Amino acid sequence: MKVRIEEELCISCGLCSQICPDAFAPREDDGIAVVIANERELDSLPCAEEAAESCPTEAIIIE
Numbered sequence: 001m002k003v004r005i006e007e008e009l010c011i012s013c014g015l016c017s018q019i020c021p022d023a024f025a026p027r028e029d030d031g032i033a034v035v036i037a038n039e040r041e042l043d044s045l046p047c048a049e050e051a052a053e054s055c056p057t058e059a060i061i062i063e
């Protein structure tokens with residue numbers, strides 16, 4: 001599964017990294033979410049989809 005963050009949409013709320021800490025983490029300097037799992041790892045992380053659905057700004061794009 002390919003997942004990316006639309007950085008301009010991310011409001012650094014931290015929700016995705018709370019829901020799926022193995023897939024997302026806040027960037028140290030500004031809290032913008034980054035994807036920390038590779039494509040294969042994401043395939044076995046259903047919480048990544050849950051985080052995408054929960055993102056308040058729909059900044060998580062599953063391709």
Ligand code: SF4
Binds near residue numbers: 010011016033054
């Ligand atoms: S849930 Fe969405 S807005 Fe919040 S940190 Fe994650 S990507 Fe950014």
